[in-house]
Amino acid sequence: MYTYVTLAVFVAVAFAANVDTDVKNAVNEVTTTKDGDTFCPVPIVGTPCGSSSIFHYWKCCGTANKECCFQLQTWVIVVLAVLVVVTIASFVLSVLRCLFCRR
Template sequence: MLRVTLFCLAVLAVAVYGDVEKDVKNAVNEVTTTKDGALYCPVPLVGTACPSSSFFHYYKCCGELNRDCCFNLQTWVIVLLALLAVVMLASFILSLIRCVLCRR
């Protein structure tokens, strides 16, 4: 009975690992690629011309009937800003702990 249980757990772990690996690859691809923005919203000749995209930002159609150009940051910029915020917050908290605990 124990062998059957261990075998089932091993098969389940392999199946879950395959799905996790695929999800991680998709997430890494999304973060490391830059997106091109929409050139016209909603369509060329009739829509509004959007400004050009850059390495840091892009434009996406939004609003009523997708006729407006909305500014969006690239995914890697958002991840970088989030990491900077976490590092700054951790530094602040550790400095407070050091100040309180290391008083003489």
């Protein structure tokens, strides 16, 4: 019986350590801003991209990575997703309140 408990504790610790590093990596991804590429594909003969900001950056894409593509920073995507979820939840709760809480 104790061997099963010990095995379960070791497995839980291993998963907790893995989750801890995953959470740290996710938080780092969301809280840091990316610089992006300045030329695509190479500086001398490539296409110059615009400058990055706190809201967006440029990434090389297309055939042979020779085009500059606009990308939103990760934190902007997260904020937009949260706003969409809050808006939808607010609408659904308002409809439910209207339907079930009539006086």
